[in-house]
Amino acid sequence: MLIKQAPEYRWSQITPKDVYLNRRRFFTTAAGGLLLAATDARAAKIDNVQKGALSTTGEKLTSQGDATSYNNYYEFGTSKADPARNAHRLKTANWKVSVEGACAKPKTYDLDSLMKLAPQEERVYRHRCVEAWSMVIPWRGIMLADVLKRAEPAPGAKFVEFTTLYDPTRMPGQRSDVLRWPYREGLRLDEAMHPLTMLATGVYGRDLPNQNGAPLRLVTPWKYGFKGIKSIVRIRLTDRQPETAWNDSAPNEYGFYCNVNPTVDHPRWSQAKERRIGEFLRRPTLMFNGYADQVASLYTGMDLRKNY
Amino acid sequence: MQMPAWWNTVREFKRPWWWKWVVWIAILAPGLLTIAGFLSDVLRDTRWLGSNPVKEGEQILGQLTIKYLVATLAVTPLRRLLGWNWLARDRRTFGLTAFFYALTHFLWYVLLDIQLDGAELVVDLTKRTYIIVGFAALLVMVPLALTSTRKSIIRLKKKWTVLHQWTYLVPILGVIHWWMSVKADIEEPIVFSLTFAVLLGWRLWYARRETSQHAATPSATSAAP
Numbered sequence: 097m098l099i100k101q102a103p104e105y106r107w108s109q110i111t112p113k114d115v116y117l118n119r120r121r122f123f124t125t126a127a128g129g130l131l132l133a134a135t136d137a138r139a140a141k142i143d144n145v146q147k148g149a150l151s152t153t154g155e156k157l158t159s160q161g162d163a164t165s166y167n168n169y170y171e172f173g174t175s176k177a178d179p180a181r182n183a184h185r186l187k188t189a190n191w192k193v194s195v196e197g198a199c200a201k202p203k204t205y206d207l208d209s210l211m212k213l214a215p216q217e218e219r220v221y222r223h224r225c226v227e228a229w230s231m232v233i234p235w236r237g238i239m240l241a242d243v244l245k246r247a248e249p250a251p252g253a254k255f256v257e258f259t260t261l262y263d264p265t266r267m268p269g270q271r272s273d274v275l276r277w278p279y280r281e282g283l284r285l286d287e288a289m290h291p292l293t294m295l296a297t298g299v300y301g302r303d304l305p306n307q308n309g310a311p312l313r314l315v316t317p318w319k320y321g322f323k324g325i326k327s328i329v330r331i332r333l334t335d336r337q338p339e340t341a342w343n344d345s346a347p348n349e350y351g352f353y354c355n356v357n358p359t360v361d362h363p364r365w366s367q368a369k370e371r372r373i374g375e376f377l378r379r380p381t382l383m384f385n386g387y388a389d390q391v392a393s394l395y396t397g398m399d400l401r402k403n404y
Numbered sequence: 405m406q407m408p409a410w411w412n413t414v415r416e417f418k419r420p421w422w423w424k425w426v427v428w429i430a431i432l433a434p435g436l437l438t439i440a441g442f443l444s445d446v447l448r449d450t451r452w453l454g455s456n457p458v459k460e461g462e463q464i465l466g467q468l469t470i471k472y473l474v475a476t477l478a479v480t481p482l483r484r485l486l487g488w489n490w491l492a493r494d495r496r497t498f499g500l501t502a503f504f505y506a507l508t509h510f511l512w513y514v515l516l517d518i519q520l521d522g523a524e525l526v527v528d529l530t531k532r533t534y535i536i537v538g539f540a541a542l543l544v545m546v547p548l549a550l551t552s553t554r555k556s557i558i559r560l561k562k563k564w565t566v567l568h569q570w571t572y573l574v575p576i577l578g579v580i581h582w583w584m585s586v587k588a589d590i591e592e593p594i595v596f597s598l599t600f601a602v603l604l605g606w607r608l609w610y611a612r613r614e615t616s617q618h619a620a621t622p623s624a625t626s627a628a629p
Contacts, residue, residue, distance in 0.1 A: 166455035174589030176454060227587075229456055274588040345588055364532055364585065366524050373455050376446050378519055 145236055145298075148217035150291060152317075152386070155222060158231035160300045162373050167307045168225065169326060170274055171260065171267035178269070183306030186266045186327065191311045197257070197332035200248035207311055211297060214242035218301070219294065221317035223324075224356045224385045230370045235315050236298030241289045249285065249333050256288040257281075257338035258314055259330040267327075275341050281314065281325035282338030282352065284394075292317055292390055295328075318384040318391045320354045351404040355395070356385035360404050419490035427494055431472070431501040435508065438464045458516050465509035466538075466582065470596050472502035473575045477603040484610065496552050499571070503549040506542050534584035541577035544570055572607075575600045 169179035172186075193210060196202040216238055223231045244256065262278035264270040270277045287293065294315040297304055304310040309326025316323050322342055332338075342350035349363050358368045358381040369378040384391050395403075441452030442461045453460040479495040482488055518524045528535045548568060550556075557564050579600060583593040 161451070162455040165451075170588070174587075174591070176456070229459070272591075274590075361527075364534060366527065368524070369521070371456065371458065374449075376458070 145216050145218045145301075148219040150390075151217075151219040152221055152232070155220065155232040157220065157234060158223075158373050163231055163233055163299065164305050164307060166373060168227075168322065169269075169307055169309070171269040171277075171279065171327070172307065173269050174274060179307035180305075182268060183310075185268065186261075186306045186310070188306070188311040188327075191329075193312055193329055193331065195243060195247045195331045195333075197334050198250040198253035199244075199333045200250065202247060207297065210243065210295075210312070211238060213246055214238040216297075218298075221292075221315060222382075222385050222387075223317065223321055224370060224381065226320035226322055226350070226354070226362060226367075228362075228365060228367065228370050228381075230372050230381075232372075234300055235294055235296040236301070237294045237296035237315065239291055240293045240295050240314070241291065243295060243331070244285075244288060244333070247333065252335045253333040254285055255334050255337055256283050256285060257330075257332045257334055258283075258325045258328050259332070260325055261327045261329045275345050279325055279341045280339060280344075281323055282340050283316070283323075284337075285333070286394055287316070287391075290391065290394065292387060318356055318387040320356060322350075323354045353395075353400075353403050355391075355400065355404075356381060356383070357400055357404070358383060360401055415487040417486075417488065427497060431497065434468050435465070435505060438468075458512075462509065462512050462517055465505055465512055467592075469502050469505040469509055470575070470578055470582065472498050472505060473578060474596070474599055474603070476502055476571070477575065477600070481603065481606050481610075500549060500552060502574075503545045506545055510539070510542055534581050537577050537584065538581035541574050541581060544574055544577070548574075572604055575604075 165180045166176045167179040168176065169183065172179040172182040191207050192204050193207070194202070194204040216236055218234055218236045220232060220234045223233050240256075258281045260277075260279040261267065262270065264277075283293070296309075296313050296315045297311055299305070299308055304313065309324070312328045313326040314324045314328065337352060340350075340352060342354075343352055356367075361367050367381055370381045371378050382388070438453070438461050441450075442457050444450045445453050445457040451457075453464070476495055476498040479491050479498065483491050514520065514525065518528070529539060530536075548571060551560065551564065551567060560567065575596075579593055579597045582596070583590060586593065
């Protein structure tokens with residue numbers, strides 16, 4: 097049939113959160129005591145997360161069903177529904193992420209030790225996709241700055257490069273060459289150190305679902321969503337501007353900065369307005385996605401038309 | 405060459421009485437279901453078309469246009485291949501269906517996607533190549549749809565045949581439009597481009613074969629079954 101099967105009810109409506117969590121506990125019990133302890137420790141932390149001071153207020157949250165079923169994550173397929181369908185193949189146990197490159201103290205972390213570097217916060221952020229749709233998402237995580245400071249960046253370090261896991265068996269989308277894998281992203285060091293920049297491990301009060309970038313993703317709310325690289329395995333400090341996946345794929349459409357900017361159109365569509373998922377009428381897009389007060393100073397004197 | 409017996413059964417297959425119902429359902433159901441799903445999503449907060457029903461519906465209608473162009477262009481090769489001459493009268497139906505889906509796709513874009521933003525429409529139609537190409541495809545279809553009546557065929561005679569050769573341009577513009585509108589997921593545009601290449605290539609091959617056969621043995625073709 098020509099119409100895609102769209103469930104009338106959302107997961108969140110069918111499965112109450114406590115049942116979902118109990119199911120998870122059941123599986124981990126079966127998997128063994130050590131794993132159980134680790135998962136429980138992280139699950140328990142969810143309740144202790146503090147609301148971040150930089151959390152965006154006055155916005156209605158996007159429904160969890162939409163945020164976990166309408167995703168761009170080409171590692172699991174190119175359609176919006178593919179990631180929720182295919183991402184279960186990614187097993188994220190024993191995840192390691194290395195912080196390396198131009199720094200005094202490179203280190204490989206497991207997730208728990210990484211998340212202990214700073215108090216975890218919940219922060220609501222607007223999320224603007226380059227495709228002119230948007231959401232409002234409650235993330236949970238820590239500031240990237242707290243991780244980078246620990247590594248003690250070298251004086252020459254000017255940029256940070258992020259790399260997604262490369263594993264075509266667990267990420268079937270990587271078998272097709274829609275992009276050059278693995279997915280790579282980059283930030284200027286001052287952008288990476290900005291207090292709005294987060295490394296997230298959770299969303300909607302629980303661990304990230306795989307389709308949202310589990311177990312660890314970047315969140316930069318003033319930039320288009322594709323900047324928020326998912327399933328990160330490497331964070332590398334460097335003196336050179338890193339290559340990024342979409343810039344590599346279509347340099348005339350995607351630059352290095354990717355700041356949300358209603359006055360600079362994508363070659364194929366206007367960026368002046370956006371469609372908030374769950375709403376019918378479009379709304380105007382805000383400069384830097386509404387975070388201009390916090391981030392505009394990072395770009396003083398820069399021609400944002402050229403540095404898109 | 406000796407053909408197996410079942411081949412004759414296939415060739416002798418006649419238009420069944422229920423065929424027109426199949427056609428009616430096939431051309432109407434996808435569009436009506438799309439619109440119904442969209443209305444339900446917007447008014448009742450369901451998710452038949454997913455989380456972004458405006459975009460999804462727009463894409464479905466564009467793809468339906470392409471699919472009905474395939475059906476339109478498949479009629480003549482199927483007639484020649486299977487001997488199903490009774491398919492001839494469905495060609496216009498499929499062509500008009502493609503036109504109406506293209507028109508709905510365009511109106512959907514104007515009314516629901518850019519929501520009557522005149523400035524955006526002007527920029528899109530003058531600066532964005534894929535929209536210009538898609539709009540050109542729609543414009544080419546307008547005179548074809550207007551002259552699709554039996555009356556026009558009789559009135560225009562030879563000119564009708566020449567005019568309706570513009571049909572071949574539409575799928576080419578259509579897949580270029582689609583191809584240019586996607587980010588990197590070009591799989592489906594490729595599949596449909598190849599389909600059109602086969603359907604249009606078959607016509608070239610068939611026309612050349614006809615002329616060469618006529619030139620070589622003018623009497624042989626008339627004797628062929």
